[in-house]
Each structure stands twice: as structure tokens, then as C-alpha cells.
Amino acid sequence: MKKFIVDRRKFLRSFFYALLSFQLIYVFVRLLKIKIPQNTQSDLYDAGDISFFENGKMYPFGSAHFFLHRFEDGGFIAVSSKCTHLGCAVQLKADSLQLECPCHASAFNSKGEVLSPPASRPLDYYPIVFKDGKVLVNIAHPVRRNKFEQAQIKYI
Amino acid sequence: MKHSIARFFLHFHPKKVRAEAIRFDRTFGLGGIAALLFVVLFITGMMLRFAYIPSAGEAHDSIVNLQQEVLFGSLLRNLHYWSAMSLVVVAFLHLVRVFYSQSIFEERRKNWIYGLVLLFLVLSANFTGYLLPWDQLSYWAVTIMTNMLTYIPFVGNGLADIIRGGDVVNENTLLRFYHFHTGLMPFLMIFFLSVHFWLVRKSGGVALPAGTDKKMTDVNPHLVYKEIIVALILLLAIFLFSVFVDAPLLEKAKPLVSPNPSRAPWYFMGFQELLMHIHPTFGAFIIPLLVLIFFISIPFLKFTEIKKGVWFYSSKGKQLTILSAVSSVIYTFAFVVLSDTVLDLSNRLSGWPSIISTGLLSSLIYFIPVALFILYLKRNKQACRMEIIIAIVTFILAAYITMMLTGSLLRGEGMQLIFLI
Known part of the structure; x- marks a missing residue:
């Protein structure tokens, strides 16, 4: 097995990818959370x-x-x-x-x-x-x- | 130009393969069959989009219209429906095949994870498609399934609301499922399928046991012929089945009237059956989570010896597989019947908090004998770690299938066991 070393470059790169993925997931979840207004008269x-x-x-x-x-x-x-x-x-x-x-x-x-x-x-x-x-x-x-x-x- | 299409398709394979690798009983062609079913689903699905209207008012009518007014409309829908159902079965069998032929270790373990992701996508795609006819069957199946999610602690309600787009299944849910089913799911599946295929080639194709004949043979025609024959037989079978057997379509969904009994889609019936005996926090969350973690971790465990491509690892492995499968079916079925009749913990211990009585206690009653059985295999049968893992996986799969069949076939009105009424 290769030894698993995390240097600064690798760390920053993974950090950037993780940030980007979370951003995408967050945007998508917010998109799904929209309440599409139903034709409700009153509560x-x-x-x-x-x-x-x-x-x-x-x-x-x-x-x-x-x-x-x-x-x-x-x-x-x-x-x-x-x-x-x-x-x-x-x-x-x-x-x-x-x-x-x-x-x-x-x-x-x-x-x-x-x-x-x-x-x-x-x-x-x-x-x-x-x-x-x-x-x-x-x-x-x-x-x-x-x-x-x-x-x-x-x-x- | 004439051969360029053929040349493109041959990129899925190397130019030469080992003669032993293309024997039909190494893989039963299950991966290829699943891929072909995906293509059939993609094409028929694209065509169905022209006839289907994704709104609660018109969805059901548009399907009735397709079946009655459009030339071969019924056949088109049947092809899509039966291919989708076959895909669930074939994808599951493919998982079973790669597991028992020991093809998930070392360089193939990454592909095992991608395979699990694809199985999840196949089930999600099937489930989101299940709602689209908007009939009594699909409406209540999706209601039940999304309500199972609400039992996941902390995030369950939020998750179910996000999937449904509200707190009940309604028009928003239909539109949402339509876009999942015809947009996101196919896109993700094509992406993961590509990775899946690429990783198969990268790890050297079908796993072969050490010491098999190293003779090489040309892919074209030896493998290509086999593939074409399997593909033609499959297409013919699906086609004939779709001509004679119609996909079910009940009356239009009535959100005020639940049919008796209401069932989840058949492949999720194992969970619904489990929920009848064990508290939802265990049945819908803890147990599935543990099983999932176990399945993901199998190829990452440490084994003294790995025998890639050897069915059931050893002859003892095969013997234990059969023993575990039979024990699991009998034991699980007995537990289901006893839990409904003799034990009846939820009524008997109605004063207790239900998480203790039907949760912890039920789980312990089921799992302690299972643990003893595994211990027995280890002590008395001298099973090694790999054989134990094979036995556990067999036990889980057989238990799920038993519960799925019991819930689907042996329960009638009010979800009572039909032979006890």
C-alpha cells in the first residue's frame, strides 16, 4: 500500500473541492426547499x-x-x-x-x-x-x- | 466509415481477452444485461415523455390516453415498466454474483462502492418512476415509503419534506419526482456507469482464479457473438412479455381513501415488513444503516487470503452459504409468524416505552440467536473470516428476501398474515 501523505498542496486542493461540493449540495437543497405556493385561500x-x-x-x-x-x-x-x-x-x-x-x-x-x-x-x-x-x-x-x-x- | 460504429463499441473491451474470462457461468452476463436494460429504459423513457403530462390532474388521463389512443402506446409503456422491474432484479443479482465470486477485493473494491451507488440510483429511479402514473397503487406506495423516511432521527422529517416538496404527497411531489426520474437520475446513472465500466477494464476485466488457463482469444468474434446472443434473447423475452402482460394501472389516485392493504413498491416491502415487528428507529434507521456500513466495509477488511474469482471462496464457503440461506429463511419466517401471534410485544408490553419493547427487545430477540449461529459456524465449523463474512451476507440477503416475499404475498387485508385469518 502507498503511504498516505497530506502535504499543503493536497490539503488545499481537497479543501477547495470539498468547499465546492458543499456549495453545490447546499444550493440544490435550498432549491428543493422552495415552497411552491398552492392556491390556498386561508390557513x-x-x-x-x-x-x-x-x-x-x-x-x-x-x-x-x-x-x-x-x-x-x-x-x-x-x-x-x-x-x-x-x-x-x-x-x-x-x-x-x-x-x-x-x-x-x-x-x-x-x-x-x-x-x-x-x-x-x-x-x-x-x-x-x-x-x-x-x-x-x-x-x-x-x-x-x-x-x-x-x-x-x-x-x- | 462502415466499421466505425463497431470499432467504437469495441472500446468497451480490449482486443484480446483470456478465453476463460468469457465463459458464460463466470458472470452470467448480468452486468451487460443491466446495461442493456438501461439503454432500453432510456429509449422507451424518452418516447414516453412525449405522451406524459406531469400534473396531478392529467397524469393518469395521459397514460390512459397513451394506452388507448396511441399506436403501440400500451406496448411502449409495458416495455418501460417490465424493463425497469427486471433492472432491479438483474442489478441485485449482479451484486450477488460479484460478491460470491469474490470479485470485490483489492483493485476492484473501488468499483464495489460505485456498484452500490448504482444500485441506489437504480432503486431511486425506479421509485421516482413508480409515482408517475398517479394511480391508487403508486400514490399510496410513495406515501408509505416517504413516511418511512420520517423515522430517521433528527433529519427524517426534513428529508421527507424535501423529497415530497411538502408534508404530504401532492402535485409538487409529482412534478419533483418527474424531474428526478427524467433528468437527474439518468444523468447521474450515465456518469456512474461510465466510471463503473472504466474501472472494470482498469482492474483487468472479469476476476479469474489463480492458475486458470492463460490462453488468449479474440474479443471479436468470440465475446461479441456471445454478447449479441444474450442481448437478442433478452430483448425478445422482454418484448414478448410486454406484448402479453400489461403493466398495472389502477384507478386515479384518491388522496382521501387509502386502499386496504397499502404496500410500498415490492422491492421495499422487506422494510415495511421489518417495521411491523421492530420499532421504526431500529427498523427504518439503525438496522439499515448498520447493514449499509457493513456492505461498504467488506472489501476493506483484513483477510489472510483472498481468492479472486473463486466461487464461494472454498467448498466450505459454499456449504456455509447454503446452510446460512436455509437457516435464515426458516428462522426469519418463524420470527415473523411468532412476532405476530405469540410474542405480540407491542400489546403485551404496552405500558413500556415502545423503543424498549418493540425496539431494543425485539431486536435482541431476533439477533441473539443469529449471533449464536455465527459463533457456532466459527467454533464448530472452523470457518475463517472470509467464510464468516459470506455467511453473514447470505443471512442478511435471505432474511430480506423472506420478509419481502412475506409482506408482498402472504399478507392480506389489514396486513394480516393470510393463513392466520
């Missing part, structure tokens, strides 16, 4: 009048990718329909408050907590604001969480 999705939602029921909003649940005590939570296992769309099981993933059989309750694996994390939830008697869901900012907390439920 806030108007789900409807507060009075419309009955206590203890769950309402699917398929095209906006969330389920809105109103608890028995009147609180709201909007859980994402994107399964935390591998990203499939969970569906509401008929006659129950349970969400099931058709891909790999993960199940979640209405708060988004995992009932059965392979998913290991609760479903993301969306922040809710109330305005003029309407429920507005901030669909642009799903919140990742590792467990359900009471503070995630919004009251009027």
Missing part, C-alpha cells in the same frame, strides 16, 4: 357554526384531512386524518368514535390516542379558534405530540 378552515356540533359526536372533514370531535362536556378537538405510522388516511369506524387505518390496522380513539399498534404516536391535532360563533381550524399547522393532554381540548 383557517371554516368548519361551521358551533351550535351545529352535538356533544359526544365526531364529524369527518375529508377534504381538509381532519376529524372534529365534540366531547360530552362541550370541548372541541380536531385530529388529523394522517396516520402516524406510515401516512395513510384513517377512517371513522361506523357507529363508534374510533378511527381506524386501513393500511396496517392501527386504531385511535377520538382524542387521537393509539388504541392498537403499529402506530406509536397519537394523531396530530390542529389548533382551533372560535370566532363569530364559528369553529375555525388552522389546517396549515398540524401539531405533533407524543401524548394526549387536557390542554389540547378547546372550550368556547
Whole structure:
């Protein structure tokens, strides 16, 4: 084997090449990071009048990718329909408050907590604001969480 | 002028080669077949570009239109599709061949690295092409695969977002994949293929064992004839297959409805199967990373003796290969079934943090017996280091293939094992 010697010339040359490569990679990554503007109207999705939602029921909003649940005590939570296992769309099981993933059989309750694996994390939830008697869901900012907390439920 | 094209192609070969080097069972022509498939893909791909519209609204319709309205449109797409699938298989077999015929050491070890890079490019090109039909199959396969990336610690989410151009698979992803598939990937592949070919010649062509007959023979016609025959048989086979078997095209992608079950592309099903048993941090990150590091480092390890070109290194090497392959298939399949039924760690230990129960514990349950098996080979079979490496590689490859086949063929609705329902 040849002996590996780094003299000044070799060092500067490799340093220059490395710098150039990093520059190229950096430019390319920044290029891929562009957010191509979608035709989004607003971050806030108007789900409807507060009075419309009955206590203890769950309402699917398929095209906006969330389920809105109103608890028995009147609180709201909007859980994402994107399964935390591998990203499939969970569906509401008929006659129950349970969400099931058709891909790999993960199940979640209405708060988004995992009932059965392979998913290991609760479903993301969306922040809710109330305005003029309407429920507005901030669909642009799903919140990742590792467990359900009471503070995630919004009251009027 | 008449011969200048022939002369150009003959630059891939020297004027004379050793007669022993061109025996078909030295290489099975796998490298050449892969290169030819790349050419077929390049040409059919260029033609498909004229018919395809890379937008979520029109992609699926443009393919339906190609298949129904264009003369031989369906055949063109089938050729591209089946060549791409064959290329994954052939590239993998080529890797298996160079490894078992001990052709990756010393002057060839740089080419082993380039080969791994090319395998990665073949898989990426295939995967980015997978999305383009924008049907239910491709949409959810890409959703699942890009979500596997999110399990890589720290950088996973950022990486997946960069690849998708957003946090879900959408129109941006389609456009991005189209440009990866038809621009960047072919460009990189041509570059790395050139280096790959050049390094093959630089290291003296096909690796031959010491002591084989040194007789030289003319490349033209002896090797050229063989190559032409293999190429014609391959083209005929792909062509006939494409005439009779259509590439799948399901209904247009519906981002709100996941099919049951949803699968990654078949060559990534091994990972999806692994993720069903082992925590994602291990299944999608630690284990693949360790395997990759191991594969890269093989030709750089120190061996007492290297026998270039000798299949399986020795007769004991061959025996251990068969033993490891059979053990790996049986053991891995048994682990999959037991993990689904008896062990069921995620439910049984639901109070524990999942990284301990399905992560560390599952990995240990799988790997401790494997380590004991390797130790047994070393102690009781007196296997040397090279034979141990061969056994480990065989074990890994056979385990992956077992998981891939189990996930693809033996799982039905809800990803349940079909024979347990």
C-alpha cells in the first residue's frame, strides 16, 4: 500500500473541492426547499357554526384531512386524518368514535390516542379558534405530540 | 466509415481477452444485461415523455390516453415498466454474483462502492418512476415509503419534506419526482456507469482464479457473438412479455381513501415488513444503516487470503452459504409468524416505552440467536473470516428476501398474515 501523505498542496486542493461540493449540495437543497405556493385561500378552515356540533359526536372533514370531535362536556378537538405510522388516511369506524387505518390496522380513539399498534404516536391535532360563533381550524399547522393532554381540548 | 460504429463499441473491451474470462457461468452476463436494460429504459423513457403530462390532474388521463389512443402506446409503456422491474432484479443479482465470486477485493473494491451507488440510483429511479402514473397503487406506495423516511432521527422529517416538496404527497411531489426520474437520475446513472465500466477494464476485466488457463482469444468474434446472443434473447423475452402482460394501472389516485392493504413498491416491502415487528428507529434507521456500513466495509477488511474469482471462496464457503440461506429463511419466517401471534410485544408490553419493547427487545430477540449461529459456524465449523463474512451476507440477503416475499404475498387485508385469518 502507498503511504498516505497530506502535504499543503493536497490539503488545499481537497479543501477547495470539498468547499465546492458543499456549495453545490447546499444550493440544490435550498432549491428543493422552495415552497411552491398552492392556491390556498386561508390557513383557517371554516368548519361551521358551533351550535351545529352535538356533544359526544365526531364529524369527518375529508377534504381538509381532519376529524372534529365534540366531547360530552362541550370541548372541541380536531385530529388529523394522517396516520402516524406510515401516512395513510384513517377512517371513522361506523357507529363508534374510533378511527381506524386501513393500511396496517392501527386504531385511535377520538382524542387521537393509539388504541392498537403499529402506530406509536397519537394523531396530530390542529389548533382551533372560535370566532363569530364559528369553529375555525388552522389546517396549515398540524401539531405533533407524543401524548394526549387536557390542554389540547378547546372550550368556547 | 462502415466499421466505425463497431470499432467504437469495441472500446468497451480490449482486443484480446483470456478465453476463460468469457465463459458464460463466470458472470452470467448480468452486468451487460443491466446495461442493456438501461439503454432500453432510456429509449422507451424518452418516447414516453412525449405522451406524459406531469400534473396531478392529467397524469393518469395521459397514460390512459397513451394506452388507448396511441399506436403501440400500451406496448411502449409495458416495455418501460417490465424493463425497469427486471433492472432491479438483474442489478441485485449482479451484486450477488460479484460478491460470491469474490470479485470485490483489492483493485476492484473501488468499483464495489460505485456498484452500490448504482444500485441506489437504480432503486431511486425506479421509485421516482413508480409515482408517475398517479394511480391508487403508486400514490399510496410513495406515501408509505416517504413516511418511512420520517423515522430517521433528527433529519427524517426534513428529508421527507424535501423529497415530497411538502408534508404530504401532492402535485409538487409529482412534478419533483418527474424531474428526478427524467433528468437527474439518468444523468447521474450515465456518469456512474461510465466510471463503473472504466474501472472494470482498469482492474483487468472479469476476476479469474489463480492458475486458470492463460490462453488468449479474440474479443471479436468470440465475446461479441456471445454478447449479441444474450442481448437478442433478452430483448425478445422482454418484448414478448410486454406484448402479453400489461403493466398495472389502477384507478386515479384518491388522496382521501387509502386502499386496504397499502404496500410500498415490492422491492421495499422487506422494510415495511421489518417495521411491523421492530420499532421504526431500529427498523427504518439503525438496522439499515448498520447493514449499509457493513456492505461498504467488506472489501476493506483484513483477510489472510483472498481468492479472486473463486466461487464461494472454498467448498466450505459454499456449504456455509447454503446452510446460512436455509437457516435464515426458516428462522426469519418463524420470527415473523411468532412476532405476530405469540410474542405480540407491542400489546403485551404496552405500558413500556415502545423503543424498549418493540425496539431494543425485539431486536435482541431476533439477533441473539443469529449471533449464536455465527459463533457456532466459527467454533464448530472452523470457518475463517472470509467464510464468516459470506455467511453473514447470505443471512442478511435471505432474511430480506423472506420478509419481502412475506409482506408482498402472504399478507392480506389489514396486513394480516393470510393463513392466520
